[in-house]
Amino acid sequence: MAVIVTGGAGIIGAETVRQLVARGETVVAADLRPPKLPVDIAGKVRFARVDVSIFEEVLDLVMEVKPTRIYHFAAMLSQEAERRHALAFRVNVMGAHNIMEAARIGGVPRLLYVSSIGVYGRDLPDVIDDYSLQRPDIHYGCAKLFGENLGRWYFDKFKLDVRAIRYPMVAGVGDRALAHWSAPMIEDAIARRHHTCVEAARNSTSILITEADSGRAAIELLEAPVEKIKTRCYTVLGMKQSTVVEDLGRELEKRYPGFKAEYTREQKPKLFRVIDDRYAREEWGWKPSHDTLDKLLAHFEARVKEAA
Numbered sequence: 001m002a003v004i005v006t007g008g009a010g011i012i013g014a015e016t017v018r019q020l021v022a023r024g025e026t027v028v029a030a031d032l033r034p035p036k037l038p039v040d041i042a043g044k045v046r047f048a049r050v051d052v053s054i055f056e057e058v059l060d061l062v063m064e065v066k067p068t069r070i071y072h073f074a075a076m077l078s079q080e081a082e083r084r085h086a087l088a089f090r091v092n093v094m095g096a097h098n099i100m101e102a103a104r105i106g107g108v109p110r111l112l113y114v115s116s117i118g119v120y121g122r123d124l125p126d127v128i129d130d131y132s133l134q135r136p137d138i139h140y141g142c143a144k145l146f147g148e149n150l151g152r153w154y155f156d157k158f159k160l161d162v163r164a165i166r167y168p169m170v171a172g173v174g175d176r177a178l179a180h181w182s183a184p185m186i187e188d189a190i191a192r193r194h195h196t197c198v199e200a201a202r203n204s205t206s207i208l209i210t211e212a213d214s215g216r217a218a219i220e221l222l223e224a225p226v227e228k229i230k231t232r233c234y235t236v237l238g239m240k241q242s243t244v245v246e247d248l249g250r251e252l253e254k255r256y257p258g259f260k261a262e263y264t265r266e267q268k269p270k271l272f273r274v275i276d277d278r279y280a281r282e283e284w285g286w287k288p289s290h291d292t293l294d295k296l297l298a299h300f301e302a303r304v305k306e307a308a
């Protein structure tokens, strides 16, 4: 029996593949490109070249593998989706439909849909939780919200057990996606390289979760007994507090002598909001491993050393 991980070559997808293999699962990584994995894992993973925006490709894979679970990570990320929204519609909206419809036809019992806190946008309260108004202001957020709600519909109508996880900003080793400022800064600090922050304004803020915590949360949510799942679409956090870009830069300068960060932009100060992931914690026991800067940096150092 196997599981399918779409987007299995991406930062979080590949990490999830790695953790699933470590748990003894048979994994098919479906992506446009093969995943880069440590050698001891790579030999145990089958790569399937699948474009999730093409229904027939998705259906063929699902009918052939007959997976017990699907983790759907494949997506165009927010900045890229803003630039190329027609393509993003195919990948993010049609991709969500294709994977859920194929899972229904193939009789797959459980599917994890990967969402984002980008589903929140306008008209927000000071504290945002899983029941707050979701009125996204970016194309990516609109697509993710569609996927969350489509998952609820498949569950109500066909009993396909779709669960959704919403990440804040993922700090994943090797991540160079547009607007993802934290990984390049941290990796430059560890290497004592000069860092010019081009992906975010000096005063912008993000809540960070590591790729390792993101992958584990995905696995644990899909493993949780059905009776624990009430809310169905869950935000999970790593570090509870928001991190301000230049605060992290200053802290890294202290911890890694020789490292220096400079910034290229400033933005109008935004209202700081608290995000609350208590439903994930209460319903299926979510607990991040890297919930402090010390732990997050220790994780980065270990992974950088492993890759060297």
Ligand SMILES: NC(=O)c1ccc[n+]([C@@H]2O[C@H](COP(=O)([O-])OP(=O)(O)OC[C@H]3O[C@@H](n4cnc5c(N)ncnc54)[C@H](O)[C@@H]3O)[C@@H](O)[C@H]2O)c1
Residues within 6 Å of the ligand: 006, 007, 008, 009, 010, 011, 012, 013, 030, 031, 032, 033, 050, 051, 052, 053, 072, 073, 074, 075, 076, 077, 091, 114, 115, 116, 117, 166, 167, 168, 169, 170, 171, 177
């Ligand atoms: N990284 C973050 O900060 C963050 C935050 C919230 C949610 N997410 C979500 O997590 C998931 C994984 O993100 P990531 O950070 O690993 O991004 P990533 O860009 O590293 O991975 C996405 C993967 O999807 C693949 N892909 C893109 N289009 C495809 C297609 N048409 N068919 C098949 N595969 C395709 C890409 O090749 C890539 O390997 C995405 O759904 C993303 O929206 C990420």
